[in-house]
Amino acid sequence: MTSPRMALATAARPREAEILDSIRQTFAEKGFDGASMQDLARAAGMSVGNFYRYFPSKAAMVEAIVTRDLAEVEEKFTSIAAAADPLAALRCGLHQHIEEECSGCDDGPLWAEITAAALRKPEIGAVVQKMESEIRGYLLSAFAMIAGMPRDEAERHFAAHSAMVVMLVKAAAIQAQAGDQVSAGRTELNELVKRMIDAVLAEVAAAKSKD
Amino acid sequence: MTSPRMALATAARPREAEILDSIRQTFAEKGFDGASMQDLARAAGMSVGNFYRYFPSKAAMVEAIVTRDLAEVEEKFTSIAAAADPLAALRCGLHQHIEEECSGCDDGPLWAEITAAALRKPEIGAVVQKMESEIRGYLLSAFAMIAGMPRDEAERHFAAHSAMVVMLVKAAAIQAQAGDQVSAGRTELNELVKRMIDAVLAEVAAAKSKD
């Protein structure tokens, strides 16, 4: 997940993307309020003064992080929409995502932090909400294809389903980073999460047959 | 949720409980790192100096908050375990909890904050993990009754199920406080969450018949 992300965004605004990668870690480790501008500047490998040239506020950094991740997600959904069997592609993509979050890329703390900050700071709340509603939009488009119904009908029927998928994925990512004693049961929980996602998708697919 | 909480804990250490109620709000509004000792002391209605007599650190406050909420949860599970139909009682209790979190008691931000803090500060992580594992324990005991199997067997079969329930409840509480545009779809999402919980419980109950 790290290398494609870097490759993707580096193309557009190289320096900013590079800084973003450094910043993520710091936010994850110290939290939104816990990370000082000095901390962040140091992590980005530059002086405090210069740092303000790139990001005038913490909210701006979160916005940049969110925007970049959203672009990644969009890319994935585009390939899902183009697949021969969208249901299978979506299912596979989600399962893969659950696996990835568990081992390797530790974005859990970062999203926990951003989620918490979104509930306190309106600027961040707006950004996060825009992101989530956009993702729900992608899901709904996929659902429309799967259920063989127009997009707006899918929206009416499956709004909650799309929200549930987003919720499950986020919750799983955050949970995956908590504690170590239970790591044996981590695999089991992941399997159960995947089954829950399957159940949601099954409800969507079931709308097709009864037309 | 507020009044029973106060009534419960006031019996034991009145002053501390009173302070805790004031503190909650501040943590929810400003975040763990965002809330200064001055903020918290003011919220508790006392001087900074005196405040340190009650809580020497923010982690201690979180611990107190968590401990108190855990006592509430324990109480609920005790009554569930004593019910004639534990499955129905558990199901009803969980559904009720989902409803409550949505309207009225806005504990979402607080738990988002605590969850995020738990991933960064080891002391808080330990406390939260202890709480969650205790709750999972209560769930597993209930599961054992429902499935009609010894407790340790339930633990082997349903560890993931208990973790999933905890995850769903927490995620729903946090999600319930995000944004306002979607509040129309909030009810639908809540219904879906309840159905997911039902699905998990159904898997537990299914273990009974096949003995």
Added chain:
DNA sequence: CTGTCGCGAGTGAATGTTCATTCATCAGAT
């Protein structure tokens, strides 16, 4: 080829503010 001008990128010390933590002190009850 060379001097120098402009400019974007980068620096880090300075400023005023807020924070955590301590402590000398106080009011009132025993």
Added chain:
DNA sequence: ATCTGATGAATGAACATTCACTCGCGACAG
């Protein structure tokens, strides 16, 4: 007289934000 619960000013560290300044480099006139 003393003990308990409470006060809030004091202290030093850390923070956000600004700013005067440097450096390297390409353009370009001589």
